[in-house]
Amino acid sequence: MKKTLLVILFFLLAVPDALGGEGISIQDPWVRQNPPGTSATAAYMVIENRSAAGDELVDVSCECSSRASLHLTQTSGDSMVMRKVNSIAIPAGGKATLSPGGHHVMLEGLSGEMSKSVVLELEFRSGKHMRVKAPVVSPRDTEVHDHHHH
Numbered sequence: 001m002k003k004t005l006l007v008i009l010f011f012l013l014a015v016p017d018a019l020g021g022e023g024i025s026i027q028d029p030w031v032r033q034n035p036p037g038t039s040a041t042a043a044y045m046v047i048e049n050r051s052a053a054g055d056e057l058v059d060v061s062c063e064c065s066s067r068a069s070l071h072l073t074q075t076s077g078d079s080m081v082m083r084k085v086n087s088i089a090i091p092a093g094g095k096a097t098l099s100p101g102g103h104h105v106m107l108e109g110l111s112g113e114m115s116k117s118v119v120l121e122l123e124f125r126s127g128k129h130m131r132v133k134a135p136v137v138s139p140r141d142t143e144v145h146d147h148h149h150h
């Protein structure tokens with residue numbers, strides 16, 4: 001039965017276009033497993049825009065948390081500061097990369113332990129809505145993940 005679930009999950013992750021609209025697609029979504037006793041974490045992904053019109057990610061929500069917002073991590077001197085942003089631009093024919101140390105989806109007020117994956121609801125300036133299933137990745141896996149992608 002677990003195998004069946006994994007196969008279904010893999011299928012959902014492998015066909016993001018089926019979950020979204022034309023033009024915009026989401027690649028490689030993932031959420032960092034929050035350390036025990038904490039109630040906040042971040043979600044990352046690459047948003048690709050194959051259409052001729054620019055768009056913006058303007059809102060996000062998740063059943064997993066009471067609050068979800070768009071954040072940007074900036075380095076100021078020796079410290080890293082996060083601030084809320086109103087939108088993340090996805091240029092026409094380009095992409096926006098949400099990754100550690102940059103833009104991310106901040107999830108605060110997590111309702112309990114994170115499960116194996118969460119569903120993020122994305123809202124764009126164009127009115128487009130997308131649902132994205134993002135696997136929860138533990139910090140140990142995250143290191144591997146980061147090395148793989150950088």
Ligand SMILES: [Cu+2]
Binds near residue numbers: 071072082083104
């Ligand atoms: Cu943040």
